[in-house]
Amino acid sequence: xxxxxxxxxxxxxxxxxxxxxxxxxxxxxxxxxxxxxxxxxxxxxxxxxxxxxxxxxxxxxxxxxxxxxxxxxxxxxxxxxxxxxxxxxxxxxxxxxxxxxxxxxxxxxxxxx
Amino acid sequence: xxxxxxxxxxxxxxxxxxxxxxxxxxxxxxxxxxxxxxxxxxxxxxxxxxxxxxxxxxxxxxxxxxxxxxxxxxxxxxxxxxxxxxxxxxxxxxxxxxxxxxxxxxxxxxxxxxxxxxxxxxxxxxxxxxxxxxxxxxxxxxxxxxxxxxxxxxxxxxxxxxxxxxxxxxxxxxxxxxxxxxxxxxxxxxxxxxxxxxxxxxxxxxxxxxxxxxxxxxxxxxxxxxxxxxxxxxxxxxxxxxxxxxxxxxxxxxxxxxxxxxxxxxxxxxxxxxxxxxxxxxxxxxxxxxxxxxxxxxxxxxxxxxxxxxxxxxxxxxxxxxxxxxxxxxxxxxxxxxxxxxxxxxxxxxxxxxxxxxxxxxxxxxxxxxxxxxxxxxxxxxxxxxxxxxxxxxxxxxxxxxxxxxxxxxxxxxxxxxxxxxxxxxxxxxxxxxxxxxxxxxxxxxxxxxxxxxxxxxxxxxxxxxxxxxxxxxxxxxxxxxxxxxxxxxxxxxxxxxxxxxxxxxxxxxxxxxxxxxxxxxxxxxxxxxxxxxxxxxxxxxxxxxxxxxxxxxxxxxxxxxxxxxxxx
Numbered sequence: 001x002x003x004x005x006x007x008x009x010x011x012x013x014x015x016x017x018x019x020x021x022x023x024x025x026x027x028x029x030x031x032x033x034x035x036x037x038x039x040x041x042x043x044x045x046x047x048x049x050x051x052x053x054x055x056x057x058x059x060x061x062x063x064x065x066x067x068x069x070x071x072x073x074x075x076x077x078x079x080x081x082x083x084x085x086x087x088x089x090x091x092x093x094x095x096x097x098x099x100x101x102x103x104x105x106x107x108x109x110x111x112x113x
Numbered sequence: 114x115x116x117x118x119x120x121x122x123x124x125x126x127x128x129x130x131x132x133x134x135x136x137x138x139x140x141x142x143x144x145x146x147x148x149x150x151x152x153x154x155x156x157x158x159x160x161x162x163x164x165x166x167x168x169x170x171x172x173x174x175x176x177x178x179x180x181x182x183x184x185x186x187x188x189x190x191x192x193x194x195x196x197x198x199x200x201x202x203x204x205x206x207x208x209x210x211x212x213x214x215x216x217x218x219x220x221x222x223x224x225x226x227x228x229x230x231x232x233x234x235x236x237x238x239x240x241x242x243x244x245x246x247x248x249x250x251x252x253x254x255x256x257x258x259x260x261x262x263x264x265x266x267x268x269x270x271x272x273x274x275x276x277x278x279x280x281x282x283x284x285x286x287x288x289x290x291x292x293x294x295x296x297x298x299x300x301x302x303x304x305x306x307x308x309x310x311x312x313x314x315x316x317x318x319x320x321x322x323x324x325x326x327x328x329x330x331x332x333x334x335x336x337x338x339x340x341x342x343x344x345x346x347x348x349x350x351x352x353x354x355x356x357x358x359x360x361x362x363x364x365x366x367x368x369x370x371x372x373x374x375x376x377x378x379x380x381x382x383x384x385x386x387x388x389x390x391x392x393x394x395x396x397x398x399x400x401x402x403x404x405x406x407x408x409x410x411x412x413x414x415x416x417x418x419x420x421x422x423x424x425x426x427x428x429x430x431x432x433x434x435x436x437x438x439x440x441x442x443x444x445x446x447x448x449x450x451x452x453x454x455x456x457x458x459x460x461x462x463x464x465x466x467x468x469x470x471x472x473x474x475x476x477x478x479x480x481x482x483x484x485x486x487x488x489x490x491x492x493x494x495x496x497x498x499x500x501x502x503x504x505x506x507x508x509x510x511x512x513x514x515x516x517x518x519x520x521x522x523x524x525x526x527x528x529x530x531x532x533x534x535x536x537x538x539x540x541x542x543x544x545x546x547x548x549x550x551x552x553x554x555x556x557x558x559x560x561x562x563x564x565x566x567x568x569x570x571x572x573x574x575x576x577x578x579x580x581x582x583x584x585x586x587x588x589x590x591x592x593x594x595x596x597x598x599x600x601x602x603x604x605x606x607x608x609x610x611x612x613x614x615x616x617x618x619x620x621x622x623x624x625x626x627x628x629x630x631x632x633x634x635x636x637x638x639x640x641x642x643x644x645x646x647x648x649x650x651x652x653x654x655x656x657x658x659x660x661x662x663x664x665x666x667x668x669x670x671x672x673x674x675x676x677x678x679x680x681x682x
Binding site for chain 2: 038041042045046048049050051052053055056057058061075078079
């Protein structure tokens with residue numbers, strides 16, 4: 001009986017010590033994961049800032065005009081074609097042959113500057 | 114053991130043992146009882162670290178969720194001067210990394226203090242280089258830095274945050290209580306090497322970040338507005354320019370631009386004049402744009418009708434010993450033509466027919482002389498004198514936009530009321546406030562301030578203002594395929610030296626809305642001191658037209674005129 005009691009006592013001591021050691025180990029693990037999380041969040045935020053900078057309308061316009069040789073449409077050159085459902089028959093993509101679209105009315109000519 | 118007789122050596126050994134145990138016991142009592150309180154505090158100080166943590170400042174987004182301002186953690190360098198052997202050497206090594214002069218760093222490192230900031234909110238790369246140096250007595254901590262990724266874009270509305278993360282201008286200042294993250298102290302346990310183990314209370318949560326704001330501003334509309342305004346200011350060599358785009362039915366500000374802009378990422382060297390939002394802080398004499406309001410008041414009060422004939426005095430009339438001129442010598446013209454031709458004499462006569470009290474009442478009703486209560490700081494109320502302070506010429510002067518100070522925001526709100534069938538709305542820039550996890554905290558609904566004129570009067574004035582663009586001074590505000598209503602304004606500035614109106618310094622403006630039959634945009638363009646041909650119709654009206662056309666295309670608003678497309682195979 002005495003031996004059993006001593007063994008039980010020793011077990012309890014070991015469990016207690018193991019628990020404390022494991023808590024410290026888990027604590028370090030939590031800290032490491034927290035650091036990783038912080039680093040990843042920091043990278044995410046840096047990427048968000050970078051994305052916002054790169055997607056700014058001003059930058060896109062600059063790249064389009066200076067690097068890609070594009071230019072802003074002049075007044076009257078943008079024509080909004082409105083599609084009302086039911087007014088046109090749906091056309092399969094394969095049926096559409098390339099067409100040249102010419103603007104019959106150019107408001108640029110009528111522009112009063 | 115029987116027969117054991119302790120000898121003298123045994124007694125000496127026993128004495129030594131007892132003395133040893135006694136000393137240990139004495140030390141134990143000293144440490145555990147007498148010095149217990151003091152040592153426990155010391156131990157706590159070594160094992161526990163109290164840190165001040167602050168949640169990240171909230172993000173500011175445009176109406177489509179594009180990031181306009183956000184916080185990013187960046188490194189800050191600090192020094193511990195008391196632990197340094199050679200401040201000179203340390204300063205010399207640090208200077209190129211921190212991009213601070215070495216003598217300045219050395220001065221900081223020679224202070225008799227245990228902590229000094231060496232450089233705050235550095236670029237991440239600088240922090241990495243600093244960590245690689247691993248200098249004794251120099252450390253790096255992470256701090257939140259406010260970033261405005263689009264640089265000077267929307268700078269006057271966003272404002273900026275200071276070094277310690279507090280909002281100092283614009284939306285950043287006005288919504289400080291929402292944007293600021295929670296600040297709290299947290300206790301951490303440290304091991305023998307000083308590493309954090311875990312918070313004393315594992316359930317302790319991190320400080321909550323600030324709330325996120327969604328603006329009514331549309332990034333694309335703001336870009337178009339800023340680009341066209343900047344172009345006009347540069348081309349006319351003007352002192353500055355302002356443009357506001359409103360949604361007339363709600364009062365939501367779609368764009369608010371001030372030129373020249375500033376970069377909120379770098380404000381330390383700028384004067385407050387650069388970051389003041391002139392669109393709502395600065396009052397100017399509106400000149401003829403105010404005639405639209407006078408016309409609305411006169412029609413509402415049945416003083417005139419669009420076809421009422423007014424004599425233009427052939428361009429010259431004397432009121433209270435002062436001669437008023439028109440730029441065009443008009444005879445008998447309809448009231449519509451008075452507004453379309455921007456006749457000062459016709460407007461003065463209309464104002465006089467309306468009378469002091471009614472004119473003053475309508476100015477107030479349209480919101481002049483009082484703040485619009487927009488959710489931005491620094492708004493000015495403009496200047497509308499009480500009738501008892503008016504001179505003999507005041508009614509005539511005010512009717513043509515002199516002797517009155519208005520802000521561009523007040524003017525565009527008043528014009529937007531005409532576009533909104535006579536209902537004045539409260540302008541606003543923040544539409545939503547969301548918590549850090551994305552839950553909706555507050556949605557701002559459009560607020561009606563009051564009805565200023567009847568819908569019939571608003572429609573009548575709209576027709577007159579359409580005539581300004583089709584047959585009057587505002588021809589260059591026309592947008593192909595759309596009906597535009599608006600009014601030009603060219604106001605002389607007061608010369609501070611003489612105290613009278615300058616003959617060379619003007620404020621030119623155009624305020625209006627489009628499409629006139631179903632207004633989607635109310636806009637004002639104000640160009641301060643343009644050089645050369647300085648008229649509202651030649652300087653400001655083209656900006657209105659260019660911005661209006663591009664924004665209507667962007668919004669997908671169709672033209673009322675059918676366009677024929679010839680398609681050839």
